[in-house]
Amino acid sequence: MLPKPTFERLKLYHRLLLDVEEEYISSETIARLLKIQPEQVRKDLSYLKTTGKPKVGYKVEELKKELDELFGIKRETAVVIVGAGRLGSALANYQGFAKYGIEIVAIFDKDPEKIGQFVSDLVVLPLKDLKRVVKRFNVEIGVICVPKESAQEVANLLVACGIKGIWNFAPIELEVPEDVLVVNEDITQSLLTLKHLLNRRRNKS
Incomplete structure (x- = not known):
């Protein structure tokens, strides 16, 4: 079970990813764009299966896909x-x-x-x-x-x-x-x- 504050932030991450065109995105970039701490982003994303690569970040499509599944977006x-x-x-x-x-x-x-x-x-x-x-x-x-x-x-x-x-x-x-x-x-x-x-x-x- 996801903590409610984490769940609410994951919705913000998902909305942000909809406009990201790069292949990878770092926790620092997410944090900067949403004005929160990178440590908080990494903690939130640790609840997901998708893992980031050191000095590279998270693969945007994989992260987006997992969040789509979490929120049931592909299901009409x-x-x-x-x-x-x-x-x-x-x-x-x-x-x-x-x-x-x-x-x-x-x-x-x-x-x-x-x-x-x-x-x-x-x-x-x-x-x-x-x-x-x-x-x-x-x-x-x-x-x-x-x-x-x-x-x-x-x-x-x-x-x-x-x-x-x-x-x-x-x-x-x-x-x-x-x-x-x-x-x-x-x-x-x-x-x-x-x-x-x-x-x-x-x-x-």
Whole structure:
């Protein structure tokens, strides 16, 4: 089991490697580009099978391939979005998911005025079609982009349809069965963290 801080840094290494064209990359180079210590990079990469060569570094393609396997990137994962508001629509329009093996296969809403409208190349579907779509595309992840008042109801519906992973953008702690994974993405909390750091910097100056 990877320590969570290591897992989070490995995601940064993977993103960095996507833009590397050289055959090898050293831990010093990774550290410099990500502003962390080389010793930390080497410790993190020691959890992987790929090993570096002294004075040469890590073979980029081998390292990238192992990280692809770690994050399941080569395995296509179908995702549905519930909530066709601004946030849900922005996620549906984001083209960057494809290079991580993620395909948004459908977007849903309960608002009659939104149903039938297009978001990117997807037509907004009614919630009554959710179970059919989940089964048809073998959907594994559901994204919740609805107000907090509706989030638990949507989570219950996703679970009932067989979804085992939820990416939750609603500011609420969801109650789900133990075998369902939830990742909460609270934009407000992230902004509060940034405001706090800015205030600390101002107070020091």
